[in-house]
Amino acid sequence: MGMKFSNNELLAWGLQLLLMSFSAYFFWMFLRLSSLGAGFSLVIELTLSNCILVEVSYPVLFDWVSCLFVASVCYISSWVMVYSSFYMSHEIHFRRFCFLVLLFVVAMNLLILNPSMLTLMVGWDGLGVVSFLLVVYYMDSDSYAAGMLTIFSNRVGDVLFIIFISVSCAELGFDWYGLMVCMEESVGMALGACIVLGSMTKSAQVPFSAWLPAAMAAPTPVSALVHSSTLVTAGVYISMRYNFLISGSLSVGLLCVSLLTFYLAGLGALVEMDIKKLVALSTLSQVSMMMMAISMGFVSLAFFHLLVHAFFKALMFLCVGAIMSMSKGVQDIRSLSKMPEKLPVVSSWLVVSVMCLCGVPFMSGFYSKDVIVEGVLGGFSGGFLSLLILGTVLTTSAYSFRMLALLFKDAEVGDSGLYAEPMFSNVENGLAPSLFGLGFMALISGRVLPALVLEMKVHVELDFYWKSLILLFFVIGMILGCFLVFHKSWHVNFVKTVSRPVRFLNHMFFLSLLSGWWLGSKSMKLISGFVMNIENFWITKVVWSWGVGKVAQYLGTLSRSYSENYLNMLVFVSLNFLLSVFLGYMVYTHYWG
Structure with missing residues (x-):
C-alpha cells in the first residue's frame, strides 16, 4: 500500500513547494545580479498617479542583499x-494557522524589498499585526498578556x-532616494536617531527586550520563524x-546598548x-552581536551572520x-534527560546547531561570528572593552553547553522522561x-556564502x-557550562548564595515592568488626557462649534442658495477665486515683497 497523507500534510507540502519555488527564483535573481557586479541593483517603480490625484510611487x-535575504526567508x-x-x-484550525504564517512571510518580504521608508511601513506594520495574532494564537490569559507586551513594545518603533x-x-x-543626497548634520542626526531607536524595538535591544521571551507563548513553528529570519x-x-x-555618537550608543x-x-x-526561553535568550544575544557589528561599521559581516544564524x-x-x-509539553530543562538514547536524530542536529552557535572551528558560526569578534577586537588596542568582547565568547559557550549537558545527562528522581518509546522512530521519520x-544549510552556509558574495570575504589580521584568547575563553565557557550541571552541590550552594541576582536575571532585569505595565499605563494616561482635553474639548467644542464650524455652516448655506441659480453660482465661484488671489498677493508682499 502507498503512503497516505492527511489534509494537513498535503496543505503543508503544497505550501512548502510554493515557498521553495519562490526561494529558488530569488536565489536565481541573486546569482544573476551578482554576475553583473556587487553594486548592481534593479529598481521597479510602480507609479500610482493614474489611480489617485497625488503622484505616489511604490x-x-x-539587489544581492534583498534577493538573498528573501530566498533565505522563503527557504526556512x-x-x-x-x-x-x-x-x-x-490542530483543528490548521488552515488558519498556515494562512497567518504565510501572511507573516509576505509581510517580511515586503519589508525586505521596499527601499522607501514610506512603503516599507506596509511590511513593518504587517509584521507587528500578524505577530500579535500568532502570539495570542492559543487564546489564554498568558498568551494575551504576551501579545499585548509584544505589540505595545513594537508600536514605539512605529511612532x-x-x-x-x-x-x-x-x-x-517624497522621493525614496532623497536620503542619499547631502543633508544638514542636524537632520541626519535626527533621522539616524529615529532609525536606531526604531530598530531597537524590533531587535529587542534594551530597554525593549522583555517582549522577546514573552513571544514564546506562540507555537514553536512560529518561534522558529520569529527568532531566526523574520521579526527580530x-x-x-x-x-x-x-x-x-548611523555614525559618531549614535554608533557609540548602539555599541553600548548592544553589549548591555x-x-x-x-x-x-x-x-x-x-528550554524554549533559553533558546530565545540565545537569539537575543546573537541579534545584539549583529547590532554591535553594525555599530562598528561591519555591515556585510552583520548580514552574513544574520543569514547563517537564521539557518x-x-x-x-x-x-x-x-x-x-x-x-508531553514539558519545558523545564531539569526534567529532561538522556536525549541521545530517546531521540538520536533530533539530538544529533541539536548538537550541530549548538556548535554553530558557539562558533566551533569549521562550523558555519565560526565563519561569521568569529570574524565579527576578531573585527571588533581589531578596532581596539585593548582595555576593558576588549575584555567585554571576549566575554561574549565565554558566555555563549557557557549557556550552550549547559543546555546540552542538562539534556544529555542521566535521568534523576522526578524526571518526567519521555514515554511511548515505540513511537520515537515514527516521529523522527516525520520530522526528518x-x-x-535546515541542517544542510546550517552546515554549508558559512562556507558557501562568502564564496558567492565578495563583500562577505573579510580578512581580519589579528595577533x-x-x-589564542578567543579560543581560551571558548574552552573556559564550555567547562563552566558543564560545571554548572554536574557539580550539583556547588551549584545549589551557589544559587542559594546569589538567589536575588538569579531572580533578577530570570526576570530580565524586570524590564517587562518598564516596557509593559509602567510604560503602557503612562502612555495610555497621556493619550487619554490628550484626547479628552485637546480633541474632545478644544477642537470639537471650541474651535469647531464656535469658530470654524459656524463659518463652514454659513458658507454651506450661502453656496446652496447661489447654486440654485446658474448665474449666481458663476458669480460666487469667481468671487472666491478673486478673494483667494488677493489673499495670496497680500501674504506674498508681506513676507517676500
Whole structure:
C-alpha cells in the first residue's frame, strides 16, 4: 500500500513547494545580479498617479542583499511549514494557522524589498499585526498578556518611523532616494536617531527586550520563524539599509546598548530553566552581536551572520520543539534527560546547531561570528572593552553547553522522561525532512556564502595573542557550562548564595515592568488626557462649534442658495477665486515683497 497523507500534510507540502519555488527564483535573481557586479541593483517603480490625484510611487528594490535575504526567508519558511504539519497535527484550525504564517512571510518580504521608508511601513506594520495574532494564537490569559507586551513594545518603533518619514519628507521630499543626497548634520542626526531607536524595538535591544521571551507563548513553528529570519531580524535589516545615518555618537550608543543587551541575555540564559526561553535568550544575544557589528561599521559581516544564524537557529527551535512535543509539553530543562538514547536524530542536529552557535572551528558560526569578534577586537588596542568582547565568547559557550549537558545527562528522581518509546522512530521519520533541509544549510552556509558574495570575504589580521584568547575563553565557557550541571552541590550552594541576582536575571532585569505595565499605563494616561482635553474639548467644542464650524455652516448655506441659480453660482465661484488671489498677493508682499 502507498503512503497516505492527511489534509494537513498535503496543505503543508503544497505550501512548502510554493515557498521553495519562490526561494529558488530569488536565489536565481541573486546569482544573476551578482554576475553583473556587487553594486548592481534593479529598481521597479510602480507609479500610482493614474489611480489617485497625488503622484505616489511604490518602488521595489532587487539587489544581492534583498534577493538573498528573501530566498533565505522563503527557504526556512518552507521547511517550517512541513514541520508544522507534524507538530500541530491535532490542530483543528490548521488552515488558519498556515494562512497567518504565510501572511507573516509576505509581510517580511515586503519589508525586505521596499527601499522607501514610506512603503516599507506596509511590511513593518504587517509584521507587528500578524505577530500579535500568532502570539495570542492559543487564546489564554498568558498568551494575551504576551501579545499585548509584544505589540505595545513594537508600536514605539512605529511612532519613531512615522517621525522619520515626516522629517525626511519635510526636508528632502517624497522621493525614496532623497536620503542619499547631502543633508544638514542636524537632520541626519535626527533621522539616524529615529532609525536606531526604531530598530531597537524590533531587535529587542534594551530597554525593549522583555517582549522577546514573552513571544514564546506562540507555537514553536512560529518561534522558529520569529527568532531566526523574520521579526527580530527586521530591526537589524533596517539598520543595515540606513547604516549611512548611523555614525559618531549614535554608533557609540548602539555599541553600548548592544553589549548591555548581550550580557543581559547571556547571563539570563545561564540561569534559565525553561528550554524554549533559553533558546530565545540565545537569539537575543546573537541579534545584539549583529547590532554591535553594525555599530562598528561591519555591515556585510552583520548580514552574513544574520543569514547563517537564521539557518542554525531555526534548526535549533525545531529540535527543541520536537523534544517538548515528545515529553508531553514539558519545558523545564531539569526534567529532561538522556536525549541521545530517546531521540538520536533530533539530538544529533541539536548538537550541530549548538556548535554553530558557539562558533566551533569549521562550523558555519565560526565563519561569521568569529570574524565579527576578531573585527571588533581589531578596532581596539585593548582595555576593558576588549575584555567585554571576549566575554561574549565565554558566555555563549557557557549557556550552550549547559543546555546540552542538562539534556544529555542521566535521568534523576522526578524526571518526567519521555514515554511511548515505540513511537520515537515514527516521529523522527516525520520530522526528518525538515531537520535535514535546515541542517544542510546550517552546515554549508558559512562556507558557501562568502564564496558567492565578495563583500562577505573579510580578512581580519589579528595577533596570535588575541586569537589564542578567543579560543581560551571558548574552552573556559564550555567547562563552566558543564560545571554548572554536574557539580550539583556547588551549584545549589551557589544559587542559594546569589538567589536575588538569579531572580533578577530570570526576570530580565524586570524590564517587562518598564516596557509593559509602567510604560503602557503612562502612555495610555497621556493619550487619554490628550484626547479628552485637546480633541474632545478644544477642537470639537471650541474651535469647531464656535469658530470654524459656524463659518463652514454659513458658507454651506450661502453656496446652496447661489447654486440654485446658474448665474449666481458663476458669480460666487469667481468671487472666491478673486478673494483667494488677493489673499495670496497680500501674504506674498508681506513676507517676500
